[in-house]
Amino acid sequence: FKGRVRAPSESLYGLWLAVLNLKEGRLLRARAVVSYNPAVYASELDTHWFDFEGRLYACRLWAGTAQGLSQELEASLSKTFDSPEAKPFYQEGKRFSGEAFAPLKSAMGGVLGGGVVLEARQDVLDLGQFREVRPSALPRPRTRPKRGGRGGLLVLHIAVEPDPEGVAADDLRAGDLVYASINDQRDIxxxxxxxxxxxGESGPAPIVVPVEAVERGEGRVGLRVRFSAGVCGDVELPGPLKVKTSRRPARGSWWKRFIG
Structure with a gap:
């Protein structure tokens, strides 16, 4: 299911997505964003679910996004689809509309305040289609930085700029600044x-980003860098490889404005 929601009395607009495994009767994914920006509500529902999820992630970075409410709405989605009242949603071959979404509408109203207007679209895809495009199915380094506890994190595939006069990957530590480019081909x-x-016009261009975590093993180094509050990048490097880096962030660096 993918949909839009708005709370007119609070001037709040949101997008939500829920992916269910009907055979196993469990929730695979729940995502949501809430914003004071009405452009969020203009998002189309007839797009592919993966593109819709990308749009949802992008909206999280827009001005006017209510991060706290977004997390609460996402938690409410998970709780609703994991509850006994959601059992009808897991019936194969059944289509839903109107009053069928009343429990979900009520749960969202509890988060956003007052009555809400809910729109939903139901799509059917097999598990193979879901695995084919979901981010977790993409190749990952064997050794990579440990994830933080924050939910809804988007991890991109990146490359770092080598430099014969730089710092060996083995010697990198959290807080260093490296030059990273995004070579991930997903739309988002x-x-x-x-x-x-x-x-840039000719393709990926390196930018300076902070190293968030480093994990070493078997002559390889896994790096995680931070682009913004909800977006990171992962890459695996040979330990001896020297990369372009700076030990001290410059005052007023652009990434501080994103991370805060």
Whole structure:
């Protein structure tokens, strides 16, 4: 299911997505964003679910996004679809509309305040289609930085700029600044690359980003860098490889404005 929601009395607008495994009767994914920006509500529902999810992630970075409410709405989605009242949603071959979404509408109203207007679209895809495009199915480094506890994190595939006079990957530590480019081909990744200034007319362009975590093993080094509050990048490097880096962030660096 994918949909839009608005709370007229609070001037709030949102998008939501829920992916269910009907055979196993469980929720695979729940995502949501809430904003004071009405442009969020203009998002089309007849797009592919993966593109819709990309749009949802992009909206999280827009001005006017209510991060706290977004997390609360996402938690409410998960709770609703995991509840006994949601059992009808897991019936194969059944189509839903109107009053069938009353429990979901009530739960969202509890988060957003007052009555809400809810729109929903139901799509059917097999598990193979879901695995084919979901981010977690993309190849990942064998050794990579540990994830933080924050939910809804978008991890991009990146490359770092080598430098014969730079710092060996083995010697990198959290807080160092490296020059990273986004080579992830997903639509949301390309959108974010342009937003961050990491894409020029000729393709990916390196930008300075902070190293958030380092994990070492078997002569390889896994790096995680931070682009913004909800967007990171992962890459695996040979330990001896020297990369272009700076030990101290410059005052007023652009990434501080994103992370806060």
């Amino acid at each position: 990744a390309q959108y974010l690359a342009k937003l961050f200034g990491a894409r």
